[in-house]
Amino acid sequence: MATIKLAKITPNPKQPRDEFETPEMIRWIDDLAESISKYGQLEPIVVRPYGTPVRYEIVAGECRYRASLKLGRTAIEAHVLRNPGLDELDLFELSMIENMHRKDMTPMQDARAFGRLVEGGRTVEELAERFRISTQVINLRLALLDLRPEVAQQVDKGLIGPMVGAMVAKLTKANQGAILTRIMRGDFNRDNEAIHFADAMFKAQGQEHLMLVEEMTPEQATKHRATRDRLDSAFRRVSGLEAALTFAAGIKPEELAVLLEDAVLAGQLRTIETAGESINKIRFALRQAIHVRAAHQALADGKTDETDADAPTPSVGSEASAGQGPGTHPHPPADAGLPPGIDAGRQAEADPQAGNAVPEDRCAAAEEPVAA
Template sequence: MSEETGKRRLGRGLAALIGEIDRPAEQQAPKARADGVVPIEMVVANPRNPRRTFGENDLTDLAQSIREHGVVQPVIVRPGRMDGTYEIIAGERRWRAAQRAGITQLPVLIREVDDRVALELAIVENVQRADLNPVEEAMGYQQLIDEHSYTQADLGQVIGKSRSHVANTLRLLKLPTIIQDMLTSGTLSAGHARTLVTAADPSGLAKRIVEEGLSVRQAEALAQAPKTETPAQTRANDNAKDADTLALEKLLSDQTGLRVTILHKEKGGEIKIAYRSLDQLDELCRRLQA
C-alpha cells in the first residue's frame, strides 16, 4: 500500500482508532472498552504532542470528576521504549487529571502505530474536541508537513478539514511572536489574527483590535488600506515599463483575476500579485495547483 493511499485510508478510519473520546456527558456514547489497565507511573507524556497548554481550572474540575467516577474513557497509548513504559497518543489531559486525583491504575487502549500515525491521532483528537489553541493547531499541521511530507490537501483529508482551513491556520505561524502569544492566551481570535498576516504593521493593528474591540471585518479593512497604490504611483510605474512588459502584466492579470506587477532587475526580476482578501489568495492557490 502506497503512503498516499495509507493517508487516505487513515483519514477515513481515525474515528475507529480513536473511539468516542471525551465527549460532553450528555452526548457520550457507551464507554470504549480498555485493552487493560497499567500503573499510572508507567504511562509517559508524548513530547511531540501538539497540545502544549492545559488549563488549571479544567484539570482541577476533571480531577474531581475522576475521583467520583473514575477515568470514563481509556487513554490511547503505544508501547514505549524497552523500559516497558507506554507513550500517550491521545488523552494527556485525562492522564494529568488522574495523577491529581491520586489514581494508581489507568485504563488504556494500546495501539501499535508509528510516529506519523501517532501525531495524526493526537492532532485529530484535539482538533475534533477543540482542545488546541490556533497556534498549537498550526504547529501540529507544520509538524506533519516538515516531518512526513504532507501537502495541505493531505492534511485536510486526514483531519477532516478543508484545505483552505489548513492554509489559513498555517499562515498564523508567519505572525510575530507577540501576536501568537495573544492567540494562545485567547486575547485575540483566529479570525482577527488571519487579517493581520498581510498587514503592514501586524503588531500595532493587533493592539488596536484589542483596545477598540474591532470586528474581523473592521480589522480586515484596516489591514488592506495601507497596501493600496495611489493612481499617481500606478501611472508612474506603468510609464517606466516597455510595451512587452505591460502586455505580459495584462495577460497574467486576466488569467489570475488579480493585479500582477512585473519588476525587472539587473539580474532577473520579480512578479508581484496583489490580493485584497484571504479568499482571493485561496482561489489563486487553487488555480496554481490545478
C-alpha cells in the same frame, strides 16, 4: 485493553496541545478528576510501548492521566498501540485528531500542529480529508505561523480572532506590530474593520502613496475630474433623498396598503430593493476607502518603517485594558466567511441514571471551533 501503573507512563512532549498549566486547563483537569472520582474512568487512554524495560508514552488522553495523578491513583486503563507501521508523524496525527474531536485547541496550537504535519510530508488536501475540515481553514491556520510572536500571543489568548490574525500575517513584521497597536487600543469596533484595514495595508505595502492628481496624465486627470463631479452630484442627490425616505419609512404598512394600489406597491418595493443593494455596495466601498487612506497615512507617517521590524512592539497591556479591540471576549463569535468545520463536541457519556459526568479529556484552552 490493559491496566498500567501510572509510574510507567510518560506524557508525550511533542503532543499538539502544549499548555496544561493555564488557569482554564487546571480547572478542566480538576473538573475531570471530580468526574472520574464520581463516575469512574469512562474511556481508556491510548499509549505506545517503548524502551527496555518497557515504559509507555501517551498518544491520547493526557488530561485523564493528569486527573488520575491528581486523585492519587496508581494505575489507569489504557489501550496499547502495538502497530510497528506507525511512525512519529502518524502518532502525532492520531493525537491531534483525538484532541480536536474532544475539545478544540487554540488557533495557534492548530497552526503549529498542521505546520508540523505539512513539514512531515502531508499535503493540505490530505489533512482536510483526514480532519474533515476545508482546505481554506487549514491554510488560514498555517498562515498564522507567519505572525510575529506578540501578535501570535494575542491570537492564542483569544484577544485577536484567527481571521484577523491570518490577514495580519500577510504584512511585513513591522506593519504587523503597527496594526497590533491599533487593535489593542481599540481602533476597530469589529473584526471585519481590522481585516479590511490589514488588507488595505497589505496592498499599500507595494505603493509609495496614493496617486496624486499632479502625477496623472492629461487623460487620467480629465477622467478623474469628470468622475469626481459626477460623484459629488450623486451624493448631493442622496442627501436630498434622506428626508423623503425618512418620511416614507414612517408610514405604517396599513396606511400604505390604503394609499397605494397593488402594482404601485410592488413597483416601489422593487425600486427600494434595488436602491438598497446599491446603498450597501457604496457603503462597503466608502468604508474600504477609509481604510485605504488610513493605511497609506500610517505608512506615510513612518510608523511602520521596516527598520523597526525587530523592535519591540509597544506594550499591549493587560487583558482587561486590551478588551476594546475586536475579538476581545473569551469566546469570540465565528468570523465572517470562515467555512464550517468539524464537530468538536464529541464527549464521553455518563450513566443516564447517575447524572451527567464531566466529559473526559475536555482538555482545551479553546478559543473558538477549529472552523468556527
